[in-house]
Amino acid sequence: MSNARTRTIKVDALARVEGEGALNVRIRDGVIRELQLRIYEPPRFFEPLLRGRQYTEAPDITSRICGICPIAYIMSSSQAMEDILGIRVTGPLRDLRRLIYCGEWIESHALHAAMLHAPDFLGLADAFELAQQHREVVVKALELKKLGNHILEVVGGRAVHPVNLKVGGFYKAPRKAKVRELIPQLRRAIGTAMELGRVFATFDYPEYEFDYTCVTLRHPDEYAIHEGRIVSNRGLDIAPSEFPQHFREEHVQHSNALHGLTTKGHPYLVGPIARYNNNADQLTPLAREAAKELALGPVVRNPFKSILVRMVETVLACEEALRICDAYEEPDASCVEAAPRAGTGFGCTEAPRGICWHTYRIDETGHIQDARIVPPTSQNQRQIEDDLRGVLEANLHLADDVLQWRCEQTIRNYDPCISCATHFIELRIDRE
Amino acid sequence: MHAEKGGSARIVIDADGLRQLINQLTADGFEVLGPRQEDGAIVLGPIASIDDLPRGVHDEQSPGHYRLTQDGNSALFGHNAPAHAWKRFVYPPSELLWRARREGSGFIMEEPGKVEAPRYVFFGVRACDLKALRILDAVLGAGGARDSRYVARRGRSLVIAVNCTQSGDTCFCASMGSGPVARDGYDLALTELADGNGGQRLLVAVGSEPGAAVIKAIPHRPADEADIAAEAAVLKAAQDGQHRKMVPDVAALLQRNLEHRQWNQVAERCLGCANCTLVCPTCFCATVEDVTNLSGDTAERWRKWDSCFTGDFTYIHGGGIRRSAARATGSGSPTSYRRGGSSSRRRGVSAAAAASPGARSASTSPRRRATSGKAKEEGNDEPRRRGRQGAA
Amino acid sequence: MTRPPKKPKLAVWKFASCDGCQLSLLDCEDELLAIADGVAIAYFPEATRATLPGPYDISLVEGSITTPDDAERIHSIRRRSKRLVTIGACATAGGIQALRNFTRVEDLIRSVYARPEYIDTLSKSTPIGDHVFVDFELRGCPIDRFQLVEVLNALLNGRRPNIPHYSQCVECKRAGTVCVMVSRGIPCMGPVTHAGCGNLCPPLGRGCYGCFGPMELPNTAGLAGWLGKEGCSSEQLRGMFRTYNAAAAPFRRESEAHEQR
Secondary structure, eight states, rough: OOSSSSSEEEESSSSSSBSSSEEEEETTTTEEEEEEEEEESSOOOHHHHHTTSSSGGGGHHHTTTOOOHHHHHHHHHHHHHHHHHHOOOOHHHHHHHHHHHHHHHHHHHHIIIIIHHHHTTTOOHHHHHHHOOOHHHHHHHHHHHHHHHHHHHHHHHHHSSSEEETHHHSOOOOHHHHHHHHHHHHHHHHHHHHHHHHHTTTTTOOOOOOOOBEEEEEEESSOOOOSOOOETTTTTTGGGHHHHHHHEEEOOTTTTOOOEETTTTTOOBBBBBHHHHHHHGOOOOOHHHHHHHHHHHSSOOOOOGGHHHHHHHHHHHHHHHHHHHOOOOOOSSSSSOOOOSSEEEEEEEEEEEEEEEEEEEEEEBBBEEEEEEEEHHHHHHHHHHHHHHHHHHTTTOOHHHHHHHHHHHHHHHTTOOOOHHOOOOEEEEEEO | OOOOOOSSSOEEEEEEHHHHHHHHHHHTEEEEEEEEEETTTEEEEEESSSSSTTTTTEEEEETTTEEEEOOOOOSSSSOOOOOSSSSHHHHEEEEEEEEEEEEEEEEEEEEEGSSSOOEEEEEEHHHHHHHHHHHHHHHHHHTTTTOOHHHHHHHTEEEEEEEOOOOOTTOOOHHTTTTOOSSSSEEEEEEEESSSSSSSEEEEEEOOOHHHHHHSOOOOOOOOOHHHHHHHHHHHHHHHHHOOOOOOOOHHHHHHHTTTTHHHHHHHOOOOOOOHHHHHHSSOOEEEEEEOOEEEEEEEEEEOOOOSSSHHEEEEEEEOOOOOOOOSTTTTTOOOOOOOOOOHHHHHHHHHTTTGGGGGGHHTTEEEEEEEHHHHHTTTTTTHHHHHHHEE | OOOOOOEEEEEEEEBBBBSHHHHHHHOTTHHHHHHHHHHEEEOTTTBSHHHHSSSSEEEEEBBBBBBBHEEEEHHHHHHEEEEEEEEEEEHHHOOOOGGGGGSOHHHHHHHHOOOOGGGOSSSSOBBBGGGGGOOOOOOOOSSOHHHHHHHHHHHHTOOOOOOOOHHHHHHHHHHOOOOHHHHHHHOOOOGGGGSSSSSSSGGGOHHHHHHBBBBBOOOHHHHHHHHTTTTTHHHHHHHSSSSSTTTTTHHHHHHHHTTTO
């Protein structure tokens, strides 16, 4: 429904994202009057439902927030509980945690980059069409995805909602022989990820740049995945416990997911581009080479290039996993045991799509009194809206259907996980 | 192939002899299977050497309870019947029976069962397990249904029994006349005795020609009177240590008491989990599953252990025999275990009728939801028809 | 290559859920392209922006009903679906979000959202089968991808799926897994839990936590009685039965039997 003055563009159900959301855009006289990323994924009320449960249950229950990144929830909640209990998971147990997190990155990045995001650049509806035109791309992506899942299974017992992780470590450490079996697959995977990266580098990238406020973890010794301080490219450097003093969540009518903002009310970016911009100095050697070959430069400002950053991070995750598998020795104990005590704890880890922050308060018998979870997609929500505004303004000359697709692609740059965010896509563009 | 116990003289080997015996069997191409300590229990698995045996490990066994303990005693067989039964090696939990491939307008059958059966040594078989193998022989062996895979595995295997020198709290073989001493059905039988120096001597009985051939190459000496006396003492102690007894003429006793209140008490505790039949060394119930690949070009038939406790296995025309577990309603009063009586049969019929075209309204009612998925299965012989109806 | 003139249409629908069960379809890495060859993927927003109109031969439904809109939507999906298969604990038993069924939902909204008036939700999370007829329920939180392939396989080949409804114990015993409850005193839901996960927790020294929901004819009281004798408190028992399948009737009733009165 468009005429000379007003345009109405609608996408009622955004595809190739996890969860349910929509986009409403109202454009009048060539000016965007209203832009709402509507998240109608029904709320599931995890935080209040955690109250009264035992602290040991938080990792399993919160993993159910997201079937795509359960490790992020298991790790952040475990870390928060360990913060309360005063225990640190170190040595081979810490390595195993990083290994399984690498598995989740490989699986999630391969799925999103090749199967959900890449079709956009080729004007294809999905990975199945992609498979008809470029079967090898999908086959390679499936190979990577399978390896990521295999790591999750070897270390965690199951690919979705793994069962072997708990506060303090693991139920049973995987056998050395099983971990070693991953080594040849990981060696091959590094090459496969590079090949996919090269294919993606040939795509036409829409010209759009944004000077993002990048918020990520940073660790002194490694590319931060499962541990670190929260930093930004604007000079922020805080412990996870200080997060509430620097960030807030806002409830808006059009979304069942709270919007993450800095306390000053600014949007910010979490996820692969943010991590790359903040931590590129810590890339593993082959990932650094990959970044160079894919011509990413020191800072990425084009959100459409997140697909390339994901492949760099996939190379990194494979390299890290390989390093850990090579060195793995079965630990003496599979878990650091500790008795519950009253307190408040904080946990923050890098889900494939950005930082996932948790805090809990428990009583002396281990019962959860309070829980608060800030997932990555809710933090990105306002930034996605800002990107959409930017992309729309630059492309108002395009036909509605082209514009609509471009909007979808912009949203998919973020690999948004709506189920997470609600603890979010449908697209409506109204041109009046 | 396991002959009755011969009249040959008993011999004695020491721990080194036992080590050599295992090594030699392995060298001869056998896969030696025996007791190992794993995950807090004595299980049956590959034994590469005598060092894999659970030295000094004892077990406590009582209803729903099993714990291992370790002491200074160096006995290799100081435990009772293990958590696994031997049936898993002669009658595997799941087994591919055949595979078929679409070829033109027909199918080509491939029978993977033609591959040669493994040559096992069942090492450390107890008297009760021997009895159980005899029962399986009667059902699946040459004299029974003659399951070719079972017969092949059994026939190519050696059985090395171990006499029990202690009894668990749940043992009752003495009253069944099946133990604690292995009387037949073995190639070799061992009784473990302390040698007085913290080590072992093993009194060996030869039960078959293959058994004799195997032991011949192992250094040994003839058993003396002291050996025989020491053996008699430990075996008597094992027998006397049994508190449980099977009452005589138990079948008739049960027949006379079909409505005894004890059944309800058992039913209240019965979880219906099927564990008892699956760990039982004699239960052999199995189901067959036919699977296809997505294109429908290959089909496979698998045999899998099942149990008379599961709904699908006991499903006969008109409904399942098992229709309730006691006290399935968490808070509720005990309900008696319902036998396959007429009332439940009738319900089965009406459920089937509900799925028939004449009773559509019943099958589309929103409440027709299965709590266990089972009720849905009952009408599952025609999901297509009901599905189409749902789309109407 | 010649194709049969008409491939069956597959649709994947989502209600309140974590997406993990749909992901299990994409996780069938070895079979995915064969599935895509065997069916027309007619509606699957998580994987494709393309949609085909109904009716659909097979609808896979993930998630539970938690909003008035969803309670309407499921009927329209049922009308357009020849066979409707629910995938996972949310669609089959209400999911972890059915914990709300034991509380007041208004309190929950107020505790998460600053502006409760923006939130439209039902007081209970209910399984799909409470609203429409379901042809087959696939269990698990999440479902097992091999079971998913088996169900699709069976539907496409016109045969009954090999999905047994017996206890988790059967899987343990076939695998030779040592019983964690008997040998280590670890509370385990296996004896009342539906098989199908592939025997995951006990081999890791962890008791089954019931993510596949109640088996056929579960004697939950019998298990709770035993666990009580072994030292589990009412609170622990209530918690054990009140997780990912909390609203499945046998588990719900058993958890209610351990409410503190």
